[in-house]
Amino acid sequence: MQWTSILAIYVLFWVVSAFVLLPFGVKTPDEIGATKVPGQADSAPVNFRPGVIAVRATILSIVLTTLYVLNYAYGWIEAEDLIFWGPTVNR
Known part of the structure; x- marks a missing residue:
């Protein structure tokens, strides 16, 4: 992930x-x-x-951005994990 993407995500979380x-x-x-x-x-x-x-918003957005980037890097929660109904994907 590029640093500009991380900065944009941080600004969104801050707002x-x-x-x-x-x-x-x-x-x-x-x-x-x-x-x-x-x-x-x-x-x-x-x-x-x-x-x-x-x-307070700065501290909270730093925590949220860190969690987001770590999730992006390690893939803890993926898009398929957020599908709660509908057809299931066979893995």
Whole structure:
């Protein structure tokens, strides 16, 4: 596998990880007891920290990319393993 393919897979995993991690650790004004600004949504976060989300997404995407590349190299799970119904392939 070329390094550019690994980089592209890493970027895809990073973006997905960042979106998955967005709701974790965020508190609303009702949970903290802070006052709301007029017109503020009830679900608006008070303690949004994009740096922490970026670090967590980086760590998670490194782990996922490493697992993906190792699976590509050693063939732990192949496409045929993901067919759960339909005709079976004789090996």
